[in-house]
Amino acid sequence: MADGERIIKINIEEEMQSAYIDYSMSVIVSRALPDVRDGLKPVHRRVLFGMHELGMSPNKPYKKSARIVGEVLGKYHPHGDSSVYNAMVRMAQPWSMRYMLVDGQGNMGSVDGDSPAAMRYTEARMNRLSEEMLADIEKNTVDFQFNFDDSLKEPTVLPSRIPALLVNGTSGIAVGMATNMPPHNLGDAINAIVAYIDNPDIDVQELINIIQAPDFPTGGIIYGYQGVKEAYETGRGRIVIRAKTEIETDKSGRERIIITEIPYMVNKAELIVRIADLVNEKRIEGIANVNDESDREGMRIVIDLKRDAIANVVLNHLYKNTALQSSFGVNNIALVHGRPQLLNLKEIIKYFVEHRHDVVTRRTKFELDQAEKRAHILQGLIIASDNIDEVIKIIRGAQSPDEAREKLIERFDLTDVQARAIVDMRLRQLTGLEQDKLREEYQSLLKEIDRLKDILEHEHLRMEIIKNELLEIKQKYNDPRRTEIVYSSEEFNPEDFYADEEMIITISHLGYIKRTPLSEFRTQNRGGVGSKGSTTRDEDFIEHIYPASMHNTMLFFTKMGRCFWLKVYEIPEGSKNSKGRAIQNLLQIDPEDTVKAFIRVKQLNDEEYINSHYILMGTRKGIIKKSLLADYSRPRQSGVIAMGIKEGDELIQARLTNGKSEVLMATRSGRAIRFNESKVRCISRIGQGVRGITLDSDRDEVVGMICVKDKTDDILVVSEKGYGKRSSLEDYRVTNRGGKGVKTMKISKKTGDLITIKNVTDDNDLMIINRSGVTIRVAVSDIRVTGRATQGVRLINLDKKQDMIASVAKVISEAKMAEEDITESGILEKQSDDAQENEENKE
Structure with missing residues (x-):
């Protein structure tokens, strides 16, 4: 052994176990699972915060995606550029997100599984809804933490006015666990949250009656309700989704199946190839031709049938043998206070309401602090305006600004903040009109301070604010349900074939x-x-x-x-x-x-x-x-x-x-x-x-x-x-x-x-x-x-x-x-x- 060298003997089994646990916890907390409060994984949160810091609001011009990815990589997310870009692109895809958070321009991929164009070609900016997720972030509503090199600070969670975990869902594979949460209609989700606010003792069944079922961005039909009910009650369930189809008859009398909506996360191109393979292998009889007629107006897959084929029988075979019928395995695992937890519907709503309550409380305290500070300054300005001649005399007689502040403090019993404000006061504020404005602003601030204190003293007022803000979001962004619900058996009846x-x-x-x-x-x-x-x-x-x-x-x-x-x-x-x-x-x-x-x-x-x-x-x-x-x-x-x-x-x-x-x-x-x-x-x-x-x-x-x-x-x-x-x-x-x-x-x-x-x-x-x-x-x-x-x-x-x-x-x-x-x-x-x-x- 060399001089000064020190070897520490350790048990390799214990070291491997400790290292793997550290790695798994890092994946669970910092990569794969969403936070129950804002429904985002760290990469999505950092993308939105990075765009916010760049000032990329919906009314500003688009910026190159490479600029956004560089901002996020350099400041907050030291991982591969493709992971950041793919995360941003997914937030801009209407077939992936029920409510898009990024407004993309250029080739952002397709429902056929096509990759997006390189980041140097595409552009993006924030969507209107993502602004609601970042609203009030500057008002000390959430905690900030140091970034990877302790040079900057980033939010640990977004204030999020929208229940993003419910409305957009999420999926991710961690170590030893995974999450797969379906998206929902914004109006239904907000109605359920409002019902919970009005009655915290509401049971899951009553919430189910309000929120009904998931609402997927690609539409389709939820076939059977038992899996939905189990998912809402326990956090786990299997939801069967079918494509939306119509049966048409052409001029020659032959039937054809028209597919207008497909199940969530199904690749349209692969679906068509699968149907063609089944026909070639003679595993499905009765299909003459399959053609994709989709365009900007919407999806349209046309399956022409042979003259003697029965459309419903062929369709049932397609449901069984292709992704025209798929299952969505619900697994509602999210981070609650930094720990992964399986959540039912009521718990997801409860933690979101708690988060909003914390945000409203912190925002109110921040606004109260700002109002009191401004009122304090206005008190000094009003004193100065009431004794303007003497104030001017003191300032003119002083040798320096510091001397002027000290004399003002001593003469009018002011604070240092008030004295600084008087010294910095502009001459136009000496006019009578400006003095009246000062008094009006001061009286208004006193009322605002009383209101804010009242909010902090009464929980029901804070809950009312949460409810009103949610209803405002619903009014601005709600849209009709896309996914229909068919209350029938999820299992195939062999007779259907x-x-x-x-x-x-x-x-x-x-x-x-x-x-x-x-x-x-x-x-x-x-x-x-x-x-x-x-x-x-x-x-x-x-x-x-x-x-x-x-x-x-x-x-x-x-x-x-x-x-x-x-x-x-x-x-x-x-x-x-x-x-x-x-x-x-x-x-x-x-x-x-x-x-x-x-x-x-x-x-x-x-x-x-x-x-x-x-x-x-x-x-x-x-x-x-x-x-x-x-x-x-x-x-x-x-x-x-x-x-x-x-x-x-x-x-x-x-x-x-x-x-x-x-x-x-x-x-x-x-x-x-x-x-x-x-x-x-x-x-x-x-x-x-x-x-x-x-x-x-x-x-x-x-x-x-x-x-x-x-x-x-x-x-x-x-x-x-x-x-x-x-x-x-x-x-x-x-x-x-x-x-x-x-x-x-x-x-x-x-x-x-x-x-x-x-x-x-x-x-x-x-x-x-x-x-x-x-x-x-x-x-x-x-x-x-x-x-x-x-x-x-x-x-x-x-x-x-x-x-x-x-x-x-x-x-x-x-x-x-x-x-x-x-x-x-x-x-x-x-x-x-x-x-x-x-x-x-x-x-």
Whole structure:
């Protein structure tokens, strides 16, 4: 060790901890967080104070930005010039600040994210509102501190007549904490502060009713109110902001989406690029072109849609996948007495009012001190004017000004300040008019002194001054709200992404499922060959076909007695000729299980509805079971047990009923039984059920079960070789459940065994699919009503002798849809909830 050298051993861990804490506190207090009183970070405060010192008021010419940055860097803010310039530029950007504090001239950047021009090219001056933030700063209203080199003094806070933290918000990342405060409308903020002044015990909810919600400079729509409420109550919350859009139709009839306002802090150019990327990646369908038509008049982004696209559906996809819907994470952290603190709405207002109270008190004391000093001088001047001849004689006889002051003090019992004022008095003040002015000024000052003392003695007068000044600010600078409020759920409803179109759902024997728009099918005359309806593997064939609406909930019942849930829009769409997707990829179904029945339910959250409706299930061996719909109202991904199935049996049908339906079960041997649903008692979800029909033999089995509410319906049965028969419901007498039933169709080798039973009217069509995948649509009105025991008529010609009918489904006829002005895009009548319930019960 060299002579005189001293090494101090320290613990590196403690030193690192101490150094990092010092650094973090410096960032927190001196850089990243705003002061709750004036709402400014040090750099913004120094920029405004520097401009004030340069005399750059709104009525003065602009000065180069480089001049301002140099002033701030050299005197107050020893950091990079870009940080100062960027801070100044942001205060001049109308899309960044709700109320701009700097009046910029030149290229100050753009909402597209363009950088501002270099500081040597742009100019700036103070805005009118920033003058209000610096008003009375020369009246000892705030504390000053030395700058970085102790050569000058700068304010620790601005007197700020406006609640800048509320009206302009702020954002910043410190060490271990961050702040993100939204801007507000000036009028709303002042109204809330005035309400607090009038009633300091006002609660947060009452303040929320006044201030309503943030008001962003770029407008937009606040979508959902819960996040706003949480932010005001706790200081933290998530506010969802949506772009403001309109939907227009051009001359050719195509729709287009017009975006006129975007969420706060969203880059317009990046937003358009993102939309284009999504279109190119085919993640959003229906968009033909995106064009930015924004100009000085305002923002206008035009999204042209394809002819078959639905604007609301495309718009909801844009909300989900782009910044057209963004969230603003509120985190109201600001410096309170030099310490970071999380603040709710009332606390922000409270600390601002306290600051204004301190400013008004200090200003009043300053003004009182100045008034008393002036009154003191005026007293001396008035004494001098009353004895002007003697005063002049004393001054003329003195050898020096100091001697004159001493003689005046001794003669008239004056103070040194008064004597100096008399000696410095100009000759014009000796005139009578000037002497009268002195007395008037003195009397006026005495009144002013009394007023100022009264203000200092009574807090309510100071609060009244604060309130009046705020209302004056509101009158001068208030403007209408820009951001609308929509009181609805912040979360996306998946149904918003799909138009409520009607579909045909097909399920193949090997378990492939798809949804296809009904418009792909067409009606043919009875006996036609049909059109190709689906492409399947050679050993596969279409086994089930069901009508459904996109927003319906589908309950799938498998042959092993389990129930699964899917929304129709969750089922993959496929063309008429596609095979669909394996149902095991959509539902967690056992590989040996298959879907056998399906029920369409509009809503599962209507308590009254689900507790007054039932699920009626039938099995291949003639067992029937009834359970409340409420037992199936809580979807589970893995499904639930719907019915206990015995070995060798399987579920074949499930129907939604209201408890008052007539039940018909038909067997392969051509027999059917009719009984009232009330004969089947309601049991729990995992029960096995009771006997519905007795089978003729071990080979016999149930092929279908229907529930009829409207007794005007006819009963239609179809055999596997393409024969069908329509007969009256009254041909089937009502019996008790469990019997063998009556003959419903004359079965022969020509007809083949019975495969289905349906309840129909003339307003129905039949969708028939055979095992080879051929589809035909047959109008029920073309099938005449015959006796119960007849053979029936041919419905479809089978090309191959070994071919057979695989599935039959009932839909609304095209004639009925045309009559009610319903296009082929729908399969279900546009009807009321009651009518829909009736339709479901009749199926």
